[in-house]
Amino acid sequence: MLSIAAVLVLALAVGAYYAGQSRATRLAGGRLAALHSRPTYHGLYSALWILIAGWGALLIASIVSRSMVDGALMEMIEAALPDSRFIERQLILSDAKSLARGGIASSTDDLRQQVAERAASLGLTRVFAVLLLTAAAAGVAFWRTQSQIAVDWRARNRSERIIQTILWVSAVIAILTTIGIVLSLVGETLIFFSRIDWQVFSYLFGTTWSPLSGVFEGTMDPAKVGAVPLFLGTFMITLIAMLVAVPIGLFAAIYLSDFAPKSVRAWAKPMLEILAGIPTVVYGFFAAITVAPWIRGTGEAIGLSVASESALAAGVVMGIMIIPFISSLSDDVINSVPQSLRDGSYGLGATRGETMRQVVLPAALPGIVSAVLLGISRAVGETMIVVMAAGQGANLTLNPLDAVTTVTVQIVALITGDTEADTAAAPAFTLGFTLFVVTLALNVVALRIVRRYREMYD
């Protein structure tokens, strides 16, 4: 219903565009040069205002009215059950709404039926009110902008100002996204910490991770929310990944930038790009179905006991995924070292290898370090490979042949698990917040290193 209203507003705006255009042409009386703005701008100005007013009214009215309807229904439930708990009242409300839509509720009783009837009637009123408000706003905008059209009406300047505002809003969405992330993560994190009695240290330094087993009447057992096994597992898989990715990526970049003939570059660079373009879920499948059994088989052949979801398999495959990341960033950095430095070194009689080791690499070091940091941040936040190839159990171990779990695996397990969303969300979002903070710190440090040393050799 409301999406139809949005389309109608759009149709009105298109109509206003042509109406404004023809009205301006008519007012000009055949001499278009007399107009301050070309007719299309008169049309555009009217259309823009209708869209802003119509869609704005629609959005605000539907959000506010939904909140009002919920409030009214909640009051009704509160009046009927004065000493019930908040969560019970919420359950009744959602059941009633579901009944009103003709859906299935967790249980039905008289109160729910009454609330459902009320919700249906209020919902109908709400839709009509929202439609009325939207129509009024769009109509007023139409009438006002059309009546403003005149020969010397500065429609171009005004519509350009509106468009510039739209441009600004688009750019600000990046900030809004960040704010959204922080808000949603922090809110649940605070709920989580309040449930464990603000014992933040038991989360950061505890060694037993089993958050859902200690849930009791809205509180969690602080002794069971220690995230150290997850941090250690994440660290170990990241370490294995970097042990694979950094040497291979760095040597590949060195070779491709200063040693490889053109013909090798021509196929080796696209090959690395293909590696970079493969979705992580494919790497996960590769790790789980091909690499892990192979490592297990090899390990058993030489008499080692290897878990079928070993950290080694997930780490190696994650390293393969990060190779192109390291190599392309390092390649850029090595290429951006000025040729004059190399020429100077060659002129002094150094070989290409000596130039690379003693001149180019030191000059490129900050960039390489930042590439490695960005690679680490990638590995820490990587989800699918570890979800498919690493373990679920929070083992505290340093053996790469054992199964370990990671922060991202636990987030997925908590969110997609069977536990009700309200209980599982808090620890999951807390882990997400931890992840966000760590990756953000790594990125900030990486960017700062680059920025600080960027122009040293230019």
Place this chain on the structure above:
Amino acid sequence: MVSMTDLSAQHGSAAASRRLKARRAADFRLKLYGIIAIALAGLALIALLGSTVMKASLAVTEHYLTPTLSLPAEDLGATPEDLARANYDGLVKAQLRAMFPSMSDRRSRRELYGIVSSGASFELRDHVLANPDAVGGAVDFPLLASDDVDLYLKGDFGDLRKVRHSGDLSPTGTEGTIELLSTSNDFVDQLLAVKATLLDAAALLRRQADRQEAGRAFRAAEAAEAADDAAREGFLAQAEAFAAERDRLNAEADDLEMRAARPGGQEALDNSTPSVMVRINGGVVKATELSATGLVGETLIPLDSDAAASPEDWVLWVMDTPERARKISDKQIVAVEILREQGAVSSRFNTRFFTAGDSREPELAGIWGAAVGSFWTMLVTFCLAFPIGVLAAIYLEEFAPKNRLTDFIEVNINNLAAVPSIVFGLLGLSIFVAGISVFGIEIGGFMPRSAPVAGGAVLALMTLPTIIIASRASIRAVPPSIRDAALGLGASKLQTSFHHVLPLAMPGILTGTIIGMAQALGETAPLIMIGMVAFIVDIPGGITDSATVLPVQVFRWSDFPERGFEARTAAAICVLLVFLVFMNALAVFLRRRFERRW
């Protein structure tokens, strides 16, 4: 001042040439490391793609069993309603029973029914509804084989070998347990293979005996150090028990090893040994006991007569994979092989995989539903991310004043580009799907779970930084002279941007957008977070229907235990990769064709 002679003496000395050699070797080593690194990366890529394509090749074809089915009018009815309601499953099962009357006990019947997919009867129903004239007659309708039969026919459980033999074989009966005797040593190879499994079993017993011995020694040591007699007695008794068990296991192993070492003799077969079957006189005998010249076995299909068969008239089938190590039983193999003799087994290209929705049965599952879901999701992503990204890039490049807000926006965009995708999933879960309340007003929570609109919105937020960064680079590459010329002719700043700069920057922007969309197409984690992992059979018809997407489908299928799904997962990956290659090729093409260097 060093004289020239000294210098040449120094540079020409043995020490200098050694030094030079070492320097060149170091140079070579560095180069070698580079080549090794590239080779390793290439090897990883080949292993990844190769193993995936190899696995996917098992899903390229599907097998059909085409027994002649009679469609009795009395069972099906005459009116369309009757035809729609009739029990086609029962019809198929009755036909199978009629073809293999000897497999009549409950277990054999279940195994027999298992060779046909559970979806086959629905297809038969559709066929009959489309051709009501066929009722009362018989049809050769291809019934989809179950995934296990399909994999067997593709050789995934090993091949059913036809073993060469030279003797005349004479059966002692036609039904029940019978004996088959050959005039030559036709079964000696199989006998040896069975004896080899005896040695394996004996080795296992010996290892168990070793563990018993270790237990006995431990208890004996405890007994020696026990404080009082009662405790010592207890420990000794336990040690005795361990010793007895050890002796029993060793005796058993000795027995097995003796049997294995003895030439000839008879050996029993069970589900842990290779299966040996004989096709003779129109029947099939499965060996339960084997000697070099003959066997005792159960008749799975009764023989027509007990006449002796000459070497070319009987067939010796050997399945090396033991029955318990494969999903298809000997009876099912026999049924399939007999159908194959009748020319009733066929394979064709697996179009179902590209046209069907999801299913719990591997042989029925397809990716069309996920592909359509991906399409809707990408549509939403594109419609949100492209305009917003381009407008933001124009603002930042052409209009933004140099102030703290602009700096902050830039830092934000760079950081968002590196935020893990799962965090975007959490954002989408809390704001788009569940909703959060700000100052008492509920915001968000308006999007249905597992719908493309929610998934697309989350992916749009994720793709936005990529598009903005690429668009900005492209806009920045447009030379200032273009802007100056437009401004000089009286265009406003906005007209300059939209009429002159943007069209010139468009190829670069599109390239960046396509690359961003390709990333979004392969993204899985945020969609799992917002609940797009449900089991959805229907093809989504719009952006608000429940849907899943290709990478999530890959993730779901990879979790299923059926072997058939492994091949389908790999095949779905291949489809996904084809799309990605296509998108990236398009981006490269756009870059090559339209991008101008100023």
